[in-house]
Amino acid sequence: MKIAILPGDGIGPEIVAQAVKVLNALDEKFELETAPVGGAGYEAAGHPLPDATLALAKAADAVLFGAVGDWKYDTLDRPLRPEQAILGLRKNLGLFANLRPAILYPELAGASTLKPEVVSGLDILIIRELTGDIYFGQPRGVRECPDGPFKGQREGFDTMRYAEGEIRRIAHVAFQAAQKRDKRLTSVDKANVLETFQFWKDIVTDVHKEYPDVALDHMYVDNAAMQLVRAPKKFDVIVTGNMFGDILSDAAAMLTGSIGMLPSASLDANNKGLYEPSHGSAPDIAGKGIANPLATILSATMMLRFSLGKAEQADRIDSAVKAVLAQGLRTADIYEEGTTKVGTEQMGDAVVKALA
Amino acid sequence: MKIAILPGDGIGPEIVAQAVKVLNALDEKFELETAPVGGAGYEAAGHPLPDATLALAKAADAVLFGAVGDWKYDTLDRPLRPEQAILGLRKNLGLFANLRPAILYPELAGASTLKPEVVSGLDILIIRELTGDIYFGQPRGVRECPDGPFKGQREGFDTMRYAEGEIRRIAHVAFQAAQKRDKRLTSVDKANVLETFQFWKDIVTDVHKEYPDVALDHMYVDNAAMQLVRAPKKFDVIVTGNMFGDILSDAAAMLTGSIGMLPSASLDANNKGLYEPSHGSAPDIAGKGIANPLATILSATMMLRFSLGKAEQADRIDSAVKAVLAQGLRTADIYEEGTTKVGTEQMGDAVVKALA
Numbered sequence: 001m002k003i004a005i006l007p008g009d010g011i012g013p014e015i016v017a018q019a020v021k022v023l024n025a026l027d028e029k030f031e032l033e034t035a036p037v038g039g040a041g042y043e044a045a046g047h048p049l050p051d052a053t054l055a056l057a058k059a060a061d062a063v064l065f066g067a068v069g070d071w072k073y074d075t076l077d078r079p080l081r082p083e084q085a086i087l088g089l090r091k092n093l094g095l096f097a098n099l100r101p102a103i104l105y106p107e108l109a110g111a112s113t114l115k116p117e118v119v120s121g122l123d124i125l126i127i128r129e130l131t132g133d134i135y136f137g138q139p140r141g142v143r144e145c146p147d148g149p150f151k152g153q154r155e156g157f158d159t160m161r162y163a164e165g166e167i168r169r170i171a172h173v174a175f176q177a178a179q180k181r182d183k184r185l186t187s188v189d190k191a192n193v194l195e196t197f198q199f200w201k202d203i204v205t206d207v208h209k210e211y212p213d214v215a216l217d218h219m220y221v222d223n224a225a226m227q228l229v230r231a232p233k234k235f236d237v238i239v240t241g242n243m244f245g246d247i248l249s250d251a252a253a254m255l256t257g258s259i260g261m262l263p264s265a266s267l268d269a270n271n272k273g274l275y276e277p278s279h280g281s282a283p284d285i286a287g288k289g290i291a292n293p294l295a296t297i298l299s300a301t302m303m304l305r306f307s308l309g310k311a312e313q314a315d316r317i318d319s320a321v322k323a324v325l326a327q328g329l330r331t332a333d334i335y336e337e338g339t340t341k342v343g344t345e346q347m348g349d350a351v352v353k354a355l356a
Numbered sequence: 357m358k359i360a361i362l363p364g365d366g367i368g369p370e371i372v373a374q375a376v377k378v379l380n381a382l383d384e385k386f387e388l389e390t391a392p393v394g395g396a397g398y399e400a401a402g403h404p405l406p407d408a409t410l411a412l413a414k415a416a417d418a419v420l421f422g423a424v425g426d427w428k429y430d431t432l433d434r435p436l437r438p439e440q441a442i443l444g445l446r447k448n449l450g451l452f453a454n455l456r457p458a459i460l461y462p463e464l465a466g467a468s469t470l471k472p473e474v475v476s477g478l479d480i481l482i483i484r485e486l487t488g489d490i491y492f493g494q495p496r497g498v499r500e501c502p503d504g505p506f507k508g509q510r511e512g513f514d515t516m517r518y519a520e521g522e523i524r525r526i527a528h529v530a531f532q533a534a535q536k537r538d539k540r541l542t543s544v545d546k547a548n549v550l551e552t553f554q555f556w557k558d559i560v561t562d563v564h565k566e567y568p569d570v571a572l573d574h575m576y577v578d579n580a581a582m583q584l585v586r587a588p589k590k591f592d593v594i595v596t597g598n599m600f601g602d603i604l605s606d607a608a609a610m611l612t613g614s615i616g617m618l619p620s621a622s623l624d625a626n627n628k629g630l631y632e633p634s635h636g637s638a639p640d641i642a643g644k645g646i647a648n649p650l651a652t653i654l655s656a657t658m659m660l661r662f663s664l665g666k667a668e669q670a671d672r673i674d675s676a677v678k679a680v681l682a683q684g685l686r687t688a689d690i691y692e693e694g695t696t697k698v699g700t701e702q703m704g705d706a707v708v709k710a711l712a
């Protein structure tokens with residue numbers, strides 16, 4: 001089985017190296033092939049998503065992705081900026097289902113800015129639709145304002161949209177994920193204002209008929225943002241569109257205070273997927289050897305489970321990560337007094353050792 | 357000076373009654389005229405925003421609004437649902453600037469789900485554009501999907517848009533608000549994905565030239581949602597569009613744990629405004645006499661300050677509210693052991709007494 005390794009920019013290469021080390025330590029061997037992406041893609045081939053990188057990602061059974069972006073690319077035209085690579089991969093590989101767990105490990109309860117009783121034991125799953133919505137809708141651009149009080153002025157515009165089939169397939173993913181958990185699904189919309197999300201709500205309600213064992217509720221996005229702060233543990237699985245999911249999944253991740261621990265999966269219709277940490281490329285600490293590699297290692301776990309059919313190996317890595325946390329090892333981002341501060345490599349080595 | 361009083365639904369009438377009591381207790385007398393809105397408007401005249409109510413709001417110097425919405429109207433067609441009243445008022449009165457302070461009173465630090473050190477002393481101001489964006493953009497609806505893999509299926513769609521003049525005027529409001537505070541403004545966008553918000557960012561950057569004394573930074577909306585949870589006190593003033601503002605202002609309000617304390621103002625180009633509590637109509641506790649009237653009383657304060665030019669009277673009410681908190685009086689939503697639980701009317705009476 002072939003895995004495309006796309007380290008990217010900033011701390012990407014350091015953290016991906018640790019995940020690769022962990023994968024190589026498994027009994028099962030995988031074919032790993034590396035290619036540049038993001039700023040690194042631009043440097044190597046003049047484009048954030050070079051053709052060869054896209055071809056590799058398409059040919060592979062799964063993609064392990066680090067992170068992209070660096071201030072030094074801020075002045076490039078938008079189509080050349082690093083983050084376009086991630087949008088291009090999602091679109092070209094049809095990665096419509098983004099799964100983002102927000103889990104608070106008991107050992108890290110102190111890292112959260114929320115009171116321990118509000119977040120300890122937090123375990124929610126946000127499922128974000130990833131190839132539709134206002135991210136890709138056409139038309140978009142800057143035009144002359146066609147009517148109203150600002151007629152004749154320039155205006156920026158974009159199109160939000162969801163087709164029935166797009167909503168159905170992400171709803172199925174969400175109901176099935178809920179069936180494997182606490183059987184509760186919250187669909188987040190803005191049906192009181194948006195036609196797109198009234199339609200979304202109607203279709204999700206229709207798909208629900210096929211999953212009578214799952215309890216479905218609907219929540220407006222503004223209220224969902226509030227409830228995540230007020231009582232996040234009340235959620236089990238949340239499903240929402242691309243734009244709202246972007247905002248809510250980051251907010252949910254931050255509730256844990258340990259975004260350096262959170263993996264993510266972006267899946268296509270056949271469970272092929274791209275796996276990446278929920279955090280960014282953190283150019284400010286790149287190359288210092290202090291970044292937390294655990295979100296990337298746990299992303300590799302998700303990859304083994306969802307795309308490579310190696311649940312047992314995934315369980316072994318998950319246990320190894322829990323073991324190093326129990327040993328008190330912490331990278332700087334999750335360090336607290338009384339624990340042992342380690343660097344990126346040491347953390348990767350510790351996971352490998354705990355695997356044995 | 358004439359104030360339109362629109363109590364609305366749920367707890368609206370009870371809390372507005374307290375604010376009216378406080379206004380009547382001032383030396384300055386105002387002409388108050390009441391009209392039904394929301395579900396109450398539908399009951400009275402078959403529409404959530406009856407013509408007479410809109411006419412009154414237009415004729416008045418300011419509008420004091422309670423809250424709208426009740427589950428019993430959930431089955432009505434969208435144009436007849438209570439929340440359409442608030443959208444209609446914003447649009448028809450040109451209330452483009454929504455000012456929502458998120459302030460944590462020292463006495464209420466315990467009410468937050470966040471750790472005291474993260475939120476105590478919180479004082480941020482969110483300025484949300486209120487008449488543009490995807491809320492009102494045309495075209496919108498359900499149509500046949502014109503192209504792509506879902507061609508021929510039904511799709512829901514909406515248009516996001518901002519004209520140059522719309523962005524300029526809200527940017528001016530935001531820079532001027534920042535000038536009166538800590539002189540720091542964060543403009544929240546999603547310029548890495550949306551044409552509308554790349555345009556937004558460009559225009560805000562241009563308006564900044566007129567306010568060299570204000571420090572401007574730009575932040576993506578997903579990051580802003582994270583930073584609000586991680587370190588909310590780092591913000592001073594935030595300005596953003598209608599949709600992102602809807603989500604972020606509610607999240608920011610919930611950080612305080614005391615949304616029953618938070619007022620809001622929605623202003624037109626001439627500082628005429630609509631004033632309402634940041635919380636909703638809470639139909640579950642309506643009529644029980646336990647709702648917190650302070651957000652509405654503080655909304656009246658904003659009204660005196662921004663629309664009626666009575667800053668001194670506004671200060672008096674603000675001090676009275678601080679005094680009742682210092683006395684330990686609390687409605688159920690902000691009650692903690694060691695304080696005195698009071699009902700809606702008692703709280704209103706206490707503020708009137710403290711005014712004297």
Ligand SMILES: CC(C)[C@H](C(=O)O)[C@@H](O)C(=O)O
Pocket residue numbers: 083086087246548549578
């Ligand atoms: C980089 C950006 C385009 C991207 C998004 O908005 O989807 C990122 O925020 C994410 O969530 O993966």
Ligand SMILES: CC(C)[C@H](C(=O)O)[C@@H](O)C(=O)O
Pocket residue numbers: 192193222439442443602
């Ligand atoms: C009721 C709804 C239409 C409204 C909005 O989305 O603007 C509300 O959430 C608000 O923030 O005032």
